[in-house]
Amino acid sequence: MKISLVMATYNGAKYLNEQLDSIKNQTLKLDEVIIVDDVSTDDTSYLVEKYISNHQLNWIFIKNEKNLGYKGNFKKGLAHASGDVIFLCDQDDIWHLDKVERMVEALKNHPEIKTLASSFNFVDGQGKPFSIEQKKGYANQNLLHKDVIDEIERVDLSLVKITNFSQGCCMAVRKEEVEIFLKNTQSKYPHDWELNLIAAMQDGCYFYNVPLIDYRIHDKNTIGLDDVIHNSHKELMKNRTIKRLNYIDEEIELLNYLKRINIGYEYNKEYVENHILYSKDRKKYIKNKSFFSLIVMYLKGKYKGYGSFKTFVGDLCSIVYK
Template sequence: MKVSVAMATYNGENYIKQQIDSILSQLGSEDELIISDDHSSDRTASIIEGYMKEDPRVKLFMNDEKGVTSNFENAIKRTQNDIIFLSDQDDVWKPEKVQTVLSYYEKNPQVLMIMSDITVVDNELNPTIESFYAYRGSRAGVIKNIVKNSYIGCAMSFRKELKQQILPIPRNVPMHDMWIGLVADMKKAALLIPEKLIYYRRHNSTVTTVENNSTLKEKVIWRFQISTLLIKSYLKNR
């Protein structure tokens, strides 16, 4: 199985080299790292271009819109290979991540999406939360993840067959990762594996958060919206 990594970047010059290095060391010659940049104003794009000069597997595209969801959608839609991994710009992948996940796909041909556990760390990669699963009570299930989302994109991967069902990502869902997880859940094709395969770095410039800081009104609205969207998606793709 050939691998595509879909990474979204925005002003990530401080940590992006460490993340790219941790990814490329695990990819084969026919794999690819697709990066969508959300109009960074720092050296992020030039750092990526430096990699592109040395490694044809690295490809950079600019996001036509603005925002996290559209940035990931732009990367995902440009992927070509069998298994698509999502990646943040400031984490570090453990050396066994890609092969561990691929082995689960080989053993579970019915599974469309796999998410691993992660270790939350600070700037210097010191653990602050040993297990995201334990922290969020992560498990698969449509109702469970509408009531309390436990999907996190940086730990996700999915088969290319899921692309046509998740794209375009609705702009009125809270986050892209919740949408991807729930679409896979609707098909009973989501698998959460116990291995901690990422150091998930949290720092002052982090775009996404571990916590959900939405108001009660916002939570009620998006739960209704995403439930409606999931029903429409299921009827369209069944």
């Protein structure tokens, strides 16, 4: 089994050497390492070239002529990878030294796995560990809304469709899934999410409930803050309604994309087609302010399996404030 790794870099000089060390020192050596730099303006390219030269590594380093963005950069790296299993890697984390060995062993023992995502620990900008409060009924640092009992568990399409439960840097992907991705992707969705969706369509998306990387958090997140500061409550709710309708449109587009690629559709055909109908009805009733139609929809159990009581309440609020 040939093992590849694809790393995408962009202005990542500050933490790069620590990440590269954790790759080089793996207990199971990688057969192929491909690093693609997206026209960094700091010392990233210099540090990669110096590291490869100093350690006499046969790693492949590609420097883009123009900036492709993170989706395009990873796509380019994946197109160059030739391994049977391909690991995705960021530029600023620290891999546990047995990560590759443990995940490859799991893939060898479980041929049904098409994408495998490990768990992770948090570290700050200085590499110091920190933790967050774990929500009941969640796993993987609250990214996976599922009670996980076994060390390796399948993640259903219904969960992956809502949001990606794993960062790409925690994932190992079989070559066949990468080929499907490269053939079909329009780079609309994050590459890691799209790969998990393709695997989930075939009932082959799995979570490995063991932390195998230290995931570095080094920027403050202020997304959405301007809405709270600058908008009135009524305006904020109106904006949420617009976002809700946009989200439903994106959901329908995503489901139609999964139909179009027609990979593993036989496993999830009923779920996907019924979900499209459910989403179209939600959109229609919200746009038309059909308050009672949504109530009837909920009472008939049409939210079950595709949404929740919270989704239903949110839809009603969207009508009130629309």
